[in-house]
Amino acid sequence: MSYFVFGFYALLLTASCLAAYFDKRTWFLTIFAFTLVSFVLGIVGGTSTLQTVTLLAGLLALAAMVSYAFREFLVAIASNNMAKELRTAPLTAAFGLFVIFTYAVAGIFAPWIAPHGEAEVISTAFAPPDDSMLLGADQLGRDIFSRIIYGTRNTVSLALSGTLMAFILGALAGLLAATTGGWFDQVLGRVSDVIMSIPSLIFALLMLSIFGGALATDTTSFALLFVFAMVTGLLVVIARAESNIMSWVIGLAVLVAAAAGFSTGMLILFNPSEVILIMVVGVIYAPRVFRLTRAVAGNVVVMDYIEAAKLRGEGKWYLIRREILPNSTAPLVAEFGLEFCFVFLLVAGLSFLGLGIQPPTADWGSMVRENATLISFGDITPLIPAAAIALLTVAVNFVVDWMLHRSSGLKEQ
Amino acid sequence: MVKSKDVLLEIRDLQIQGYSDEQWVDIIKGVDLTLHRGEVLGLIGESGAGKSTIGAAAMGYARDGTRISGGSIEFDGMELTTATEAERRSLRGSRIAYVAQSAAASFNPAHKIIDQHTEAPLQYRLKKRLEAQEDAIELYNRLRLPNPEEIGFRYPHQVSGGQLQRAMTAMAMSCRPDLIIFDEPTTALDVTTQIEVLAAIRDIVDQFNTAAIYITHDLAVVAQMADTIKVLLKGEEVEEAPTKEMLDNPKEDYTKSLWAVRSLKREQKSRPEGATPLISVKNVDAAYTGGVKVLDDVSFDIYEGMTVAVVGESGSGKSTTARVITGLLPPMEGEVLFKGEPFPPDYHNRSREQLRQCQMIYQMADTALNPKVKIAEIIGRPAQFYHGLKGGKLKNRVDELLDLIELEPSQYYNRYPPELSGGQKQRIGIARALAADPTFIICDEVTSALDQLVAEGILKLLNRLQKELNLAYMFITHDLATVRAIADEVVVMQHGKVVEQGPKEEMFTPPHHPYTDLLLSSVPEMDPDWLTTLLEERGVDNIGDAASARIDPEDSRISK
């Protein structure tokens, strides 16, 4: 029995007695249950397990404190309305916001934060950590810490673009299908049913096996981007132009120019293999967004105020923009967060399998794979990028959970 | 009838709180209630009065999100607020039973009706299964359910709403409780079905001398059922008196306002000589895609500046007729004429000018106004859309419209619909229709979701607007009091057919078509003896669904 163990139990027991004395039932139950669990853990795992438990509890407390402080910070700087909302946010949501904020900073300022270059070889393979390398070197002698920082930028921006693509296409199609109805709605519904009945990872693997190799060129990716932009834009033109031929001609002309501009822009930002990955993600997730948007908009479309607007003679674009969208933003924003999580995990999984973001670009999924051998020596370094993935996903999920809870809470009233 | 004077239920200073916006707010603010054995107490009040909450509290039950925060509830010598959950539970079903508003949702879809009926007697070991089933059939018989031997062995979704409501009453009776709480048991039913259920409930409560709390918002209904009536407003008692006294001589103004609509009357206008009708529905047949015909050879005319009330029960096709006129549902046969010119059957093919002429006001103001759009835009959009008004002119027009519907413009201009009360929302809906400068407005049950006093205000407003702007109304309703208050002409519909039409005064005086007769006679009146008299006149088997099933809409015979 070390002093640590003695102190550990003394602290827990004092805390539970205090809680019981001051009649804090929940606190007492929590702390005392924790004490009992620690007894078992202590007997099975010995002092070291108890130390791990203490460490975990400390981390949890730290996270709680950071979240609390961050929430108060946000309340202090936010406008009145926002502040009221934020004050009711649970700590988990505040934690999520804090993590997202940190990742954003790390991603945007990566070159200034990272001590070494993204693909700079500075040491021998698997060199242990030292003063200049916080986490040691990877299998080629590059600084792992710097690569994790750069990875924030690469992995997240790619997943974000993929989600955006899926979202714009899916949401537009869903809104249009809900307002139009009839065969247009039916056809889109059936198409999305078919795409959704292939498991996402499997479909991604299939598409990458085709577009991943020799086809990952500037020409192919430009063509894919262009087609994608045309399809998306066409939906806007359908909604705006209705049956006016002149608007169709103008709309299509603007559309071609916009699509070309968009495709060129994307190719400046991403290399062809990344563009293909984004497109694959977009194609896989757009039907899922479509289905949800269709359902959300479907609930709005049956309202009498939509009927009133239709009978007034309003066009589809007005219906979508002024009547349906304002009533669907809350669920759509939450859905965007959820889809981002799915996309992010899919991209990370593909990279882990060696089929996603290609070296030498730093990326979390591939870093896990490249350094996985270290785990058999009990080294946790390869788990850090994996943990980075998990942390961001958890954070987004926490925030989404809060938003969903809020919008469902409003419904109950 | 002599009723023993033992006190069965005594509620003192009851306070109940509800959880909303992260805090507890009072919803029942100190209500007292005394109920003797065999007595029927009517609890009446408008939406939000807390009557349902009190009903649940009488069983020692607080719904999710509410809590009993003070006062005492004593049932036959047992204090329910301090009793344990097990003690309270042992009363429910055996000594206090509950009949819910929606029988269709309150029966478990997975079990047969009779198995749900016998659950409580078996649970309390009062009867063996077979005895309990025999007793159920006996109760079904007394409640005049068709096929009492067999109906219990069906599943809830295989039985109609009115029958299900009676089966639920039978279920409440299964342990011969001392007290039954009826929570708006007939509100969701059509008038002709309602009367059947009312008669059955009243008989059985009488036969077993059961005490009851009858909760409703309809004073005429409660007058038939209750010995005493208690009026509630926003969680507080307004007054309590024996039924007869309450009807003849109410003390409080609020109580009088509960039958405000019934006292509203207006001059009947007659058709202008030799004019073309503004709207003319000609031999219209209609069906929803793939469905059966819901409208069968419907024809009627609406003249400028007049109000035509379309009356009928749910499923009679009155709302479908409105959809045909507005062009949402193009008819299979027949046509709609506007000032003698055919209206394109599909609204997509109508010009803006044609769309502008015909506006609509909806039943549920909640779903008729976009909650995320400011009042100024809701009202301003039609003016902008049809008349191209912008900037200052648009603002002036919106102000004018708000004035017209008796709302102060500066106060409402920048607000959103969820911030308004039901009556104010309905007024905004009217203003939106007026903004188009129409000649014809379809009012689809515009007052049925509103409390009586508010409804009266809306009807008065509509009357005034009609006079000022020479509007024609098609007024869809199931409520004959409203028809009396506002209509010039009446069209009665049943099963998609027009059974009778004509000027209002003629329609309300015999002779009638048998269906009109049934409909008129089924509306409860402010007379405690109305139901008794009616049953004597018509006979127990000649009311409700049974009577309605015997009527052939084609029947042109006019009975006395």
Added chain:
Amino acid sequence: MGDILGLIGKRLGLGLVILLVISAIIFFMVELLPGDIAQAVLGQGATDENLAALRREMGLDKPAIVRYFEWLGGAVTFDFGNSIVTGERVSVLIGERFRNTLFLATYAAAIAVPLAIILGIVVALLRNTVFDRVANVLTLTSISSPEFFLGYILILYFSVNWGMFPAIASLSQNMSLWDLLHRTFLPALTLVLVVTAHMMRMTRAAIINLMASPYIEMARLKGTPPWKVIVRHALPNAWAPIINVVALNLAYLITGVVLVEVVFVYPGIGQALVDNVSKRDFPVVQAACLIFAATFILLNLAADVGAILTNPRLRHPK
């Protein structure tokens, strides 16, 4: 009863159509490649004669639509042609692996399904308590973690640090069942963690939704004891949502299995798929994709049929 059979028949028909469409997508996607498979096999340096010979041998000279029906006909009898890298029969390459994958998925499902449903119901009944909140945070965390993260953590602790289970799930002939279960425990556990979390959350939502029904309140107001409210009134109506949840999550399992097999070097069909995507061995990729998609569709189909069969309104038509 006619109604219900009609509904099920319609649903099965729809499933079959979707399966056909998907097989077409899987087949014709490869046709998008510039040149064809023969070109891909022989590479840029191939002579025209070689290419022509290979095309004839592989039947590539026939029109695509004919080849599709030949391929589909073969697929029905589990004959997917030959690998273009090794020349072996695809069915031999993936047959054994398919069985291994099925074993792993069943292993995980056998633990996860009962565990998740029971926990989900418990959490739903304890809604808004501390227990519920902790469960919420834990399940969210588990859902958010990539399968390889969970897998490597388990390897680090259970195998490297504590040496309780092997890190690599290699299989051999003549293993005893116990040995097999022991070796494949970690990959199964990884799957269990992810799937249980998903399933628990969905079960919780379904049960909470159900408990808000008026007939549940009616049962309470009839004095029915709490356990009986759940067993007699909630459960018979809960089957449809629960079946749905289970099927949906078994579908998650399918995706998860690919990553887990790679982490634990488990000889399953998922690993074969990943290997052959990098090798561009299209017949194998097509076969594996078709098998995965077909399993997924069949599961969804089973869920829908189950939901129809347990719906009292459909079982006892008017």
